[in-house]
Amino acid sequence: MDLPRARSAVARIASLVVGVSFLTGFSGAEEPYKTMLDDAVTFSGTETLDSVESASEFTIGVFAPDGHDLVLGVELAVEQANASGGVGGKPVAIVRGWADDPWGAGSKEVIRMVFEDRVWAIIGGPDSETTHVAQQVVTKAHLPLISPLSSDPSLTHTRVPWIFRLPPDDSTQAGALVEDGLVPRRLETVGVLVSADHAGKTFATEIKAAMEKQEIPPAFEFALNHDVDDLIGVVGRIKSFSPDGLVMRLEPAVARKVFTALQTAGIDCPVFLPWIPGLNLVEFPASYDGPVIQASPFKSPQQCGPYLKMVRAGIRRDGTLPTPSMVYGFDAANLVIEALRAGADGRVELQKRLTELSGFEGASGIISWDNGGGNTARPVIRILEPER
Secondary structure, three states, X not given: OOHHHHHHHHHHHHHHHHHHHHHHOOOOOXXXXXXXXXXXXXXXXXXXXXXXXXXXXEEEEEEOOOOOHHHHHHHHHHHHHHHOOOEOOEOEEEEEEOOOOHHHHHHHHHHHHHHOOOOOEEEEOOOHHHHHHHHHHHHHHOOOEEEOOOOOOHHHHOOOOOEEEOOOOHHHHHHHHHHHHHHHHOOOOEEEEEEOOHHHHHHHHHHHHHHHHOOOOOOEEEEEOOOOXXXXXXXXXHHHOOOOEEEEEOOHHHHHHHHHHHHHOOOOOOEEEOOOOOOOHXXXXXXXXXXXXXXXXXXXXXXXXXXHHXXXXXXXXXXXXXXXXXXXXXHHHHHHHHHXXXXXXXXXXXXHHHHHOOOEEEOOEEEOEOOOOEEOOOOEEEEEOOOO
């Protein structure tokens, strides 16, 4: 096509687009009439797993290091299930896989659990990155995956029908921190400090959107590497802004160093945290003089039957109270067990039964799925004031 004719064709197309926009009242600023989570997603694909009748036991794969709180929670749920008859009189077993290199040897461990050990579902991993490793495998294998610790919204917003997420996602946690934490305090100079990895970048996107929605744009944003090679310099730059608030999303080991560095630099403004697995708020009074506000993933459910049952069993076995990671591991395993008991005959049926368990009462509270497989539970703001 020669140049004049090409330009003419482009002009006609542009005219049609303008006309359609005019007729439909299209505007980029308008709210969409529908979102991707409005409709439920279903799957009725191929089945490759042995039936319930032919199974001698029911294996659940766990992608996490040995001794991790997540694993301890799964083990406790399986122990209780087997003590009450397992699934139809058959025992439930755990197959654990892990490697310190998640995208290399770790992915091979997930593949082994799926295709050699023939597990019925995967639970894990202990953070966002490792959960994405498992996600890559189960997406192709059509195997249910329950994410008990990662809060990455993309896990369920991709709407793969056999992937489920238990913690409130980053968007929900960010909204709670801003609406119930920042706004009531009327803070004006608030900065953002995150880890320079996928989890940090994802949370940074969500917290900035939530802050800007409430007309509290971040005064600054810094990202820290895991080796924390310039911590003193970063803290110095934070201090130069004289912040009256700081939102942080860092790995536990890095967060502890940052709190100590902030204390040394004389910074004691309120610090706002999403839920970070492995980060214990009780550690902070000794290392920081300012208040710490966290979006806790669930209420402290002292009156919840499953939680009390878990506490009693955990104290008998380990002598300690369960951490949130243990609670979510416990709930993830019980969801799989209850779905099997409900008559799941294969992976597709297991996915369907898991979906039908929306409203399940777990140790973390009521678990209800949105149309992407994400738990709709809202976090609760917890405030830890320093000991004076």
